Amino acid sequence: MSINNSQNEIALVWHRRDLRIDDNPALHEAIAEVGDHGRVVGLFIFDPDILDDGVTEGSKVDFMLGCLRELQANYRRLGSDLLFMYGQPVSSICELAKSINATHVFFNQDVEPFAIKRDRDAKEALQTLGIKVQSFIDIGLIAPDAIATQAGEPYKVYTPFWRNWQSKPKSTPLDAPKQIKGLDHHENLPTIPLPSLRELKFINDITLPKFGEAAALELLTKFCDSNNILRYQTERDLPAHVGTSGLSPHLRFGTVGIRRVWAAAIASEQLIRSEEDQQGVTTWKQELAWREFYQHVLFYFPELATGAYRPQMQNFPWEEDEEKFEAWCEGRTGYPIVDAAMRQLNQTGWMHNRCRMIVASFLTKDLLINWQWGERYFMQKLLDGDLAANxxxxxxxxxxxxxxxxxxxxxxxxxxxxxxxxxxxxxxxxPELRGLTTAELLSGNIPPHQCDRRQYARPIVDHNTQQQKFKRLYQECKS
Incomplete structure (x- = not known):
């Protein structure tokens, strides 16, 4: 049964990677467009193609469900609701739009190839129904296609991208709405209650960090209103220290707006008292630009999602050694810094960025295993797993x-x-390595008897040998 509310305009806000009400362009514009007499309702669709892709794991789904639970509570607190559907996104949103006589659909854009096609198909289908569709830049501060070289080409190198990107004006954050007028009725809609993790056929065996919009804003405030951002340049590479913001899962799911993040970084400049402080804030801004550089190149070169960018590496003779890959995944390589990082990933759903580079180099340059194996494993385990950045x-x-x-x-x-x-x-x-000297821990060559005594893996390869082998194969591929 359709809801007959033809006297008022009704807008659907389709949430995907923007699980918040603050600084949300789609929600802000929906409320502005339909006016005081219109109605606005949120929607999230559980896409089985994503949930069953063999990559998505329970920890990420559990984190997302927590964010959705808070988002729905925020909608209800303000007078509306967040509805849920399970199914193919295009047919689902069209079905709901027809059932509530929606006049508008609003959403925030994504840069992933799958998402771009999905959104194009949804827009065409909705417009065929006579529904107005508007989309907005939200995943980054600058739209991927709004920045180019002097020749009008997409950037392929970060440094000139950063110079151009940082010089462009950035939008200010949008305040959260104080009220959202929702639908008068909810009966007989093709929607479902927010499902549980078990109902989605997932399990989660790790302890999650705090999820949701309130937690994200708390992390941002703590990072930018303290010495953390000022010391970012010197502390960010030390995995034993809390030198990063912890915001990456929140940026992945959009529980904090990127304009809000940028505004907080700008405001933190009032704390600067030295060149070191200035460098800390600048480095943080550069990391935000790195995130958008990877969005930029994925937007223009979608083939990156399925293969190497450099032609000479497209046929590199990677070794498909599943036993060594399993040892890498489980933190049993015999190289302590590598194994520590992999155990952090497996036990927490997060890994320090310096360690991400170390373990990625080890997999590809020491084990000579295809980087795509590691990329997939990271996407399985990381709460902040994002196609462009990963x-x-x-x-x-x-x-x-x-x-x-x-x-x-x-x-x-x-x-x-x-x-x-x-x-x-x-x-x-x-912890099994407690009692070793610091020199032994850091040598990369723990004595075999110490490994055996502590039931710790002996090194599965020799770094120097493998380094030379990789260089030789790399040069052969270039010639």
């Missing part, structure tokens, strides 16, 4: 991406000595 980071580490100096190989031992000099991070995740 793919960009892995291709950078594998020498297959857009890095102008692609041949980078990280030595696990020297990385540990530089960024975990006391072995604090290693011991946090590898």
């Amino acid at each position: 793919n960009g980071g892995w291709q950078w580490s594998a020498s297959s991406g857009m890095d102008p100096k692609p041949l980078r190989i990280f030595n696990p031992a020297s990385q540990a000595r530089k960024y975990d000099p006391e072995g604090e991070y290693i011991l946090q995740w590898l």
Whole structure:
């Protein structure tokens, strides 16, 4: 039965990666468009193609459900509701739009190839029904196609992208609405209650960080109103320290708006008292730009989602050694900094960014295993798993991406000595190694009898040997 509310305009706000009411362009414009007499209702669709893709794990779904629970509570507190559907997105939103006589649909854009096609198909189908559709830039501060080289081409190198990106004006954040007028009735809609993790056929065996909009804003405030952002340049590479914001899962699910993040960073400049402080804030801004650089290149080069950017790496003779890959996944490589990082990932759904580079280099340059195996594993485990950033980071580490100096190989031992000099991070995740000297922990070559005594894996490869092998194969592919 349709809801007969033809006297008023009714807008659907289709949430995907924007699970918040604050600083939300689609929601803000929906309320403005339909006016005081219109109605606005939120929608989230559980897409079985995503849930059953073999990559999505229970921890990420559980985090998302927590965010949705808070978002629905916020809608209800303000006078409306967030509705849920399960099914193919295009047919689902059209079905709901018809059943409530929707006049408008609003959503925030994405840059992933799958999402772009989905949104194009949805827009065409909705417009065929006579429904007005509007979409907005929300995933980044600058639209991917709103920035280009002087020749009008997309950027392929970060540094000139950063120079252009940072010079462009940024929008100010949009305040959360104080009221949302919802539908008069909810009966007989093709919707479902918010499902449980079990109903979606997932389980979660890790302890989640705080989820939702309130938690995201709390993290942002704590990071930018303290010395954390001022010390970001020096602290961000030390995995034993709390030197990062912890916002990455919230940026992934959009529980905090990127304009709100940028405004907080700008406001933190009032705290600057030294060149070191200035460098901390600048480095944080540069990391936000890295995020948008990877969105930019994925938008223009969607083939990155399925393969290497550099032609010479498209046929690299990777070794498909499943036993070594399993050892890497489980943190049993015999290289403490690598194993500590993988255990952090498996037990928390997050990994320090410095360690992401270390383990990615180890998988590709030491084990000679295809970077796409690691990319997929990260997407399975990371709460902040994002196609653009994850793919960009892995291709950078594998020498297959857009890095102008692609041949980078990280030595696990020297990385540990530089960024975990006391072995604090290693011991946090590898408690069986307590009692070893710091030199032994950081050497990358723990004596075999010590490994056996502590039931810790002996090194599964020799770094120097594998480094030379990778270089040789890399040069052969270039010639």
